Amino acid sequence: MNLRDDRVLGLDIGGTLIKAGRVDLQGRLSDAWEIPTPLDRPPAEAIALLARAIRTQAGPVRLPAVGVGCAGLVGSDSGVVHLSPNLPTWKEVSLGPLLSQELAAPVFVLNDANAFALAEARAGAGVGLSPVVALTLGTGVGGAVVVDGRLAGGLHGFGGEIGHMSIDWDGPPCPCGNRGCLELFVGRRGLVAAYLQQAAWAPGAVAHDLAGGIRDALDPRLLAEAARGGDPAARQAFARAGEMLGTALANVSNLVDPAVFVIGGGVAQAGDLLLEPARRTLAARAMIGAAGVAPVLEAALGVRAGAIGAGLHAHDRIAGALSAGPRAAAGGQA
Amino acid sequence: MNLRDDRVLGLDIGGTLIKAGRVDLQGRLSDAWEIPTPLDRPPAEAIALLARAIRTQAGPVRLPAVGVGCAGLVGSDSGVVHLSPNLPTWKEVSLGPLLSQELAAPVFVLNDANAFALAEARAGAGVGLSPVVALTLGTGVGGAVVVDGRLAGGLHGFGGEIGHMSIDWDGPPCPCGNRGCLELFVGRRGLVAAYLQQAAWAPGAVAHDLAGGIRDALDPRLLAEAARGGDPAARQAFARAGEMLGTALANVSNLVDPAVFVIGGGVAQAGDLLLEPARRTLAARAMIGAAGVAPVLEAALGVRAGAIGAGLHAHDRIAGALSAGPRAAAGGQA
Numbered sequence: 001m002n003l004r005d006d007r008v009l010g011l012d013i014g015g016t017l018i019k020a021g022r023v024d025l026q027g028r029l030s031d032a033w034e035i036p037t038p039l040d041r042p043p044a045e046a047i048a049l050l051a052r053a054i055r056t057q058a059g060p061v062r063l064p065a066v067g068v069g070c071a072g073l074v075g076s077d078s079g080v081v082h083l084s085p086n087l088p089t090w091k092e093v094s095l096g097p098l099l100s101q102e103l104a105a106p107v108f109v110l111n112d113a114n115a116f117a118l119a120e121a122r123a124g125a126g127v128g129l130s131p132v133v134a135l136t137l138g139t140g141v142g143g144a145v146v147v148d149g150r151l152a153g154g155l156h157g158f159g160g161e162i163g164h165m166s167i168d169w170d171g172p173p174c175p176c177g178n179r180g181c182l183e184l185f186v187g188r189r190g191l192v193a194a195y196l197q198q199a200a201w202a203p204g205a206v207a208h209d210l211a212g213g214i215r216d217a218l219d220p221r222l223l224a225e226a227a228r229g230g231d232p233a234a235r236q237a238f239a240r241a242g243e244m245l246g247t248a249l250a251n252v253s254n255l256v257d258p259a260v261f262v263i264g265g266g267v268a269q270a271g272d273l274l275l276e277p278a279r280r281t282l283a284a285r286a287m288i289g290a291a292g293v294a295p296v297l298e299a300a301l302g303v304r305a306g307a308i309g310a311g312l313h314a315h316d317r318i319a320g321a322l323s324a325g326p327r328a329a330a331g332g333q334a
Numbered sequence: 335m336n337l338r339d340d341r342v343l344g345l346d347i348g349g350t351l352i353k354a355g356r357v358d359l360q361g362r363l364s365d366a367w368e369i370p371t372p373l374d375r376p377p378a379e380a381i382a383l384l385a386r387a388i389r390t391q392a393g394p395v396r397l398p399a400v401g402v403g404c405a406g407l408v409g410s411d412s413g414v415v416h417l418s419p420n421l422p423t424w425k426e427v428s429l430g431p432l433l434s435q436e437l438a439a440p441v442f443v444l445n446d447a448n449a450f451a452l453a454e455a456r457a458g459a460g461v462g463l464s465p466v467v468a469l470t471l472g473t474g475v476g477g478a479v480v481v482d483g484r485l486a487g488g489l490h491g492f493g494g495e496i497g498h499m500s501i502d503w504d505g506p507p508c509p510c511g512n513r514g515c516l517e518l519f520v521g522r523r524g525l526v527a528a529y530l531q532q533a534a535w536a537p538g539a540v541a542h543d544l545a546g547g548i549r550d551a552l553d554p555r556l557l558a559e560a561a562r563g564g565d566p567a568a569r570q571a572f573a574r575a576g577e578m579l580g581t582a583l584a585n586v587s588n589l590v591d592p593a594v595f596v597i598g599g600g601v602a603q604a605g606d607l608l609l610e611p612a613r614r615t616l617a618a619r620a621m622i623g624a625a626g627v628a629p630v631l632e633a634a635l636g637v638r639a640g641a642i643g644a645g646l647h648a649h650d651r652i653a654g655a656l657s658a659g660p661r662a663a664a665g666g667q668a
Binding site for chain 2 (some may be wrong): 032034063070106130131145147152153154155156157158159160161162165166167168169170177178179243247250251252256257258259284286287288292294299315
């Protein structure tokens with residue numbers, strides 16, 4: 001077996017792009033490529049198209065395994081995508097089995113937040129630390145806990161949903177069925193709403209002018225730009241979101257006692273506008289106190305974290321199957 | 335080595351009694367005894383007194399190890415009791431090293447909620463399940479998460495503090511420094527306060543008459559009796575506490591995805607008065623939904639759980655030291 005053959009393929013299926021690359025055991029990415037997500041095709045056709053792209057990119061090289069990260073409710077044992085916010089037409093799609101058949105290689109599917117967390121814990125901002133608590137802040141808020149390099153997903157692998165921690169038991173209803181969830185305060189929608197509540201939405205306000213007066217153009221990136229440009233309502237929206245984030249991190253600190261928090265995703269690109277108030281609130285609220293509390297770091301791997309984590313997951317699964325013997329290997333999605 | 339020698343000693347240091355017994359590898363307790371906690375003695379003297387009681391009870395039998403559960407902030411590696419609500423004069427007391435010296439046996443100290451959780455997970459209501467989330471509801475609210483029979487205590491072993499999960503970010507201040515913590519709503523004080531807010535505190539009200547008109551006599555046990563006797567304000571106090579408990583359990587469900595919740599402690603003796611509203615709220619709020627949510631069970635081991643868990647902890651530590659070789663064994667508190 002040559003070194004090249006030890007690298008698996010990692011895939012990250014997003015709402016716009018599918019990002020891919022070969023991933024080695026250390027989580028190093030190479031031969032990266034991407035294609036537009038074929039949202040206009042029925043799922044089976046989209047999967048066949050993806051398989052063709054993979055074969056074209058991989059050439060004659062054998063793929064020992066493929067890992068796929070995908071947003072939404074994903075069965076990590078079955079490889080089924082039950083539903084996904086990024087892929088609105090995908091309902092109960094057997095992504096793992098179908099792709100595995102097309103490629104004649106074992107395919108292992110996991111939730112994209114889990115992929116992000118695995119990557120950052122083993123090859124990113126959390127390297128060498130445990131437990132790692134990872135959060136992605138975007139339209140939604142995902143998360144996962146990694147202990148000694150392994151996802152601590154619980155009984156069904158559904159753990160780590162820090163975005164749906166209620167920090168306001170009687171607060172606004174969340175689409176998840178709960179009330180006062182973190183996602184309502186730090187997700188894209190909550191951040192924009194918090195801004196509009198504070199802002200004088202009129203010419204002269206920095207965010208207003210950056211958005212050309214179009215409310216729907218407001219997003220976390222634009223608000224971060226406005227905040228850096230001196231828009232007080234934008235600064236306040238991030239301060240408030242950071243306080244809510246810090247409150248949730250304190251809860252996680254008390255429950256998990258992590259060595260590090262790693263924060264990624266589009267909203268996190270606001271950096272210290274969001275993370276400084278979060279750190280202050282965490283230090284004030286966590287039982288362990290300001291001296292002992294885990295650092296809150298920005299994610300290190302950027303947009304390729306999902307593909308890297310998916311690859312690491314595939315490495316784990318084939319290693320687990322090999323060490324557990326042929327019966328476990330046969331039970332995979334190969 | 336005979337079977338008798340394989341049993342360690344488990345101790346549970348409470349505010350009133352020290353409970354003890356021999357604990358085998360399966361968590362079976364035998365030769366149980368107890369002594370009053372010598373609160374009137376300085377810590378070093380109290381520890382010497384405890385050691386004499388242990389030697390008297392143990393007779394000539396060799397003790398392979400001793401496990402000690404103790405409320406409060408406890409260094410599980412150092413064996414130091416930093417502070418304890420049950421032992422107000424104990425500050426920075428080297429319980430592990432001192433007791434180890436007196437007994438010429440290795441002594442392993444852990445937090446009492448961790449001992450409770452270990453016992454219930456391996457020999458009580460959580461047997462065979464993982465993860466187990468255990469809570470003790472009393473004056474304070476303690477908790478721990480046990481994964482595959484091991485405490486998931488995090489970096490410093492301080493994890494599992496579900497009592498200090500904020501479910502009301504802008505709520506009443508908690509002595510821990512946070513706001514709106516679960517303990518404020520379901521601990522003894524919160525429960526009594528919730529009752530008094532609702533109650534017509536006058537002759538004829540069931541709880542009033544049970545307490546002989548003395549407010550300070552109100553406690554969770556009396557309120558449970560009053561609720562069963564038809565006191566509407568007492569029923570409402572438990573319903574409200576149960577709803578808050580269920581909200582926190584839903585947060586833990588989303589984060590840990592446990593196989594079971596095990597609830598013990600004095601307040602939990604109210605049984606379904608508290609646990610039914612908690613189960614309803616958990617099912618309504620948890621992302622996994624009513625069909626998949628973990629059951630909420632009453633603890634099974636009663637008042638001996640602490641001693642059993644302390645014994646299991648000692649078994650784990652000597653097994654770990656043996657398997658890690660003589661260097662790790664020498665690093666213990668022996």
